Structure formats: C-alpha cells, structure tokens
Amino acid sequence: MATRFALKLLKQSVSNVVRQKPNVVPRYHYCTNAAPTPPPRKIPHSSKKGRLFTGATLALLIGGGAYASTVDEATFCSWMFNATKLVNPFFAFLDPEVAHRLAVSAAARGWVPREKRPDPSMLGVELWGKRFSNPIGLSAGFDKNAEAVEGLLGLGFGFVEVGSVTPVPQEGNPKPRIFRLPKEGAIINRCGFNSEGIVAVAKRLGAQHGKRKLETSTTSSPAEDDVKQGGKAGPGILGVNLGKNKTSEDAAADYVQGVHTLSQYADYLVINVSSPNTPGLRQLQGRKQLKDLVKKVQAARDEMQWGEEGPPPLLVKIAPDLSRQDLEDIAAVALALRLDGLIISNTSIQRPDSVSKNPVAQETGGLSGKPIFPLSTNILKEMYILTKGKIPLIGCGGISSGEDAYKKVRAGASLVQLYTAFAYGGPALIPQLKAELAQCLERDGFKSIYEAVGADCR
DSSP states (O other): OHHHHHHHHHHHHHHHHHHSOOOOOOOOOOOTTOOOOOOOOOOOHHHHHHHHHHHHHHHHHHHHHHHHTTSOHHHHHHHHHHHHHHHGGGGGGSOHHHHHHHHHHHHHTTOSOOOOSOOOGGGOEEETTEEESSSEEEOTTSSTTSSSHHHHHHTTOSEEEEEEEOSSOBOOSOSOOEEEEGGGTEEEEOOOOOBOOHHHHHHHHHHHHHHHHHHHHHHSOSOOOSSEESBTTBSSEEEEEEOOOTTOSOHHHHHHHHHHHHGGGOSEEEEEOOOTTSTTGGGGGSHHHHHHHHHHHHHHHHTSOOOTTOSOOEEEEEOSOOOHHHHHHHHHHHHHTTOSEEEEOOOBSOOOHHHHTSGGGGSOSEEEEGGGHHHHHHHHHHHHHHTTTOSOEEEESSOOSHHHHHHHHHTTOSEEEESHHHHHHOTTHHHHHHHHHHHHHHHTTOSSHHHHTTGGGO
16 A cells, blocks of 8 residues: 555656656757857756756655565554644644644545554444444544545444434524633533535435445455444444434424434434433433433334334433432333443533633533543443443543543443544544553453443442
8 A cells, every 4th residue: 555655656647757758959050150159058046956956856766666565564553643633733833723623624535544453352342233343433423514424434443333413404603603622631522413414415425335235245355243343334434423403392303203214224223312412402301301202212213114223222311410319210221121222421511610611611612531431421320320231321521541531431421432532642643542441441350341331330
C-alpha cells in the first residue's frame, strides 16, 4: 500500500515536470548577411529554484517510497493514525460546529486513516447474534445524517451509531449551540435534534447497505457460524438513533415512522428519550409513558416482515439526571417488556464542581465529556443491579481512556461509546483505547470482556 502510494505521487510529479515547457534557445541559420548571433538566454534564478525543488521532491518521493516499501502494513497503519495528531490541533481554532462539519466531511470522503490491524481477540463481544470485533463504539450525535458510516467504521470502531434522526427535517436550535470546555475535556451542546430527516438518511443508508453487502459477500468465507461477523450492512455494526420532531404532539408516531423507514438498514435501533434540548422529551422516561411508547414501537417493528436474522434489537437511551425512583421504573419497564438494551447515558443538565467555575458552564444544554464520567458510571452500575444483569447495557459518558472504558465494563457495560473524547483526540485515540483496555483486562486476570462485565457489582 505504501509503495503504491509513493509510486502514484512519483508518477504525478514526473508528469507535471514533463508537461512544463522547457526554456528552449532558438536556433539561427547563418548566411552572409545574417545579423550577429544573440547571446544564449539565461535561465531565470526562480526557474533554477523550481528545478532544484522538483529534483529534491522527486528524491524524497523515491527515497520515501523505497523506505515505506520495507515497512509492514501494521507499522504503516500506526504512522497514519499518529499523523492525525499533527492535524487535529488545527480544529481547535475553528468554530466548534464548523470543525464538526469538516470532520464528518473528511470521514465521508475517506480522508481519514483506515485500520488494518486486527483487534485483540479478548476484546471481541457477541451480542444480539452479532460479533463485535471490539466493544468501543461511536455514539449518536457525531454523524447525525449517516454521511460517513464507512469512513468511521474504517477507523476501527466496533460499532457506529448514527442520528438522532427525526421524521421531518428540522434545523434544530439557533446557533451558536456547541461550546467547548477544553481544559475540562467537556462540551456543552443544545443542538436540538438538527436532522436532514429519515428520507435523506434512508437514501444514504440504502446506498451504503448495497455497497457494504457486496464487499461482505466477496470477502466472507463459505463456512460461517451462527454468530454473524459484523452487521446486516456489512463489516462493523451500525446503530440508528431515533428522535422526534419538536412540533410533533405524538412522540410514538415519530418513533414508529423511524422504525418503518430505517430498521431494514440498522443492526440495532435506539429510542432517544433523554436529550435535554427537546422540550418535553425527558418526560417520556416516566414509567407509564415509557411503557406505552416502547410497546407501540416494538409492535411496529415486529409487524414488519423479517428474514432469518429477525428484527433489529430495540434499545432505549436514558439520561444521567434521574432519581432512584426513575431508575427503578425504567428497570421495571425494561424487564417487563424484555427490552433488548439500554444506553447509559445521554448528556447531563448538571454542572459538576469541575466545570461550574467556567463561564461557558452557564450556557444551557447538555454537558458531555470527562466531568460526567462519575455520574453516568454510577447510574450505569445502579441500572445493572436493578436489571440483575439481564439487560445488555451500553456505557456512555466521559470515556477518554482505556481505563475509563474498563471501569464502565466493570460497572455493567457490555459495550461502550465515545463522543467528546473523540472530538478532542481524533482518530489516534481509537487504537490507543483498545490497547489500554486490553492491558486492563490482562492486568486483572480477565481473558475476555464477558468475564469483566459487572465485576464491581458482584
């Protein structure tokens, strides 16, 4: 790969040189009446510099290509991920939403490194009849409109969740609506489900589904076990996070519409009832409201025709700002309706002491990042105990290291998700987290993720 890349650059450089018009000195034919021959044209100094630069560039390309050809793929892959550390700091000078937009565009165009190294076998997770190569996923909110699924999965995430997706396109809240707290490793956002709508997202997922399905069929071996490698859309697992429109008075109808349109492309679906930026949304976490909502969405999913794989699992994403009674109610609903999973948690409306003195903390919206790690992890642990470990949990909130991910697993999470740390750390963070997580497991004598799930609750 490295050699091909170097040779391509070399070919382009040589072609550019060949296309340049050389400084040709005109020839003069002598005759008896001819004027004296003019002196040869001098090559401008700037042109000499250009030739020297071209020569130096060619030498570097040839030398670099020759050297890269001797490097194994894993080492070259490591270089590519580490190189993103040089680019990532420039995003800090941009408006947060502009930086986010550029990051999504880069991933959509494939301008990000692609992970070629296999994940440690001890990080593999089998859940919902699918095999996750590692438990580290990207949470909803980054790729809201499913523009960059292939590029993001290529970074080495075990799974990627797109959305939240609303039935009808909506702009969300007025800008500015994203605020950085870099010293605290945090972000406050009040985007308010800005979405291009389910039709636009369905078109993108449909196109990606066909492409990735073709790639899977050409690379998969004939002999496969009952647990499917990756998801129905190909390598990697894809989740779709469903939201509701602000102006909608029937929340259930919005989620049902999302199920009918997008579930055929999703490896799992998420009912998001915990964003603090949509008025009235969090009230759906009440016992009766949540039970009625989940029953309607489950019925809509189950009435559709499914193949051998069956319908996608249905999860609910809850807030970290819940009382003990709220948690007990949610756990009761999850167990009674046999919910496929819970994501714990969304952003917080609280402002812990670590951020309270920062002027930006006065902005309304949901807080994410390091400051909410203790809060979300405590909620995760309580929910694992309340559900008696019978409901798969995804731990989300404040993870910025492999040790953080490990603590979520010990608190009861089978999978974990990132957002804010990825926004600050970029692609280089992903292989780092996986390596650190594997080290944590080995350090404490665990041979797999399964053995560590809920270790702190036993």
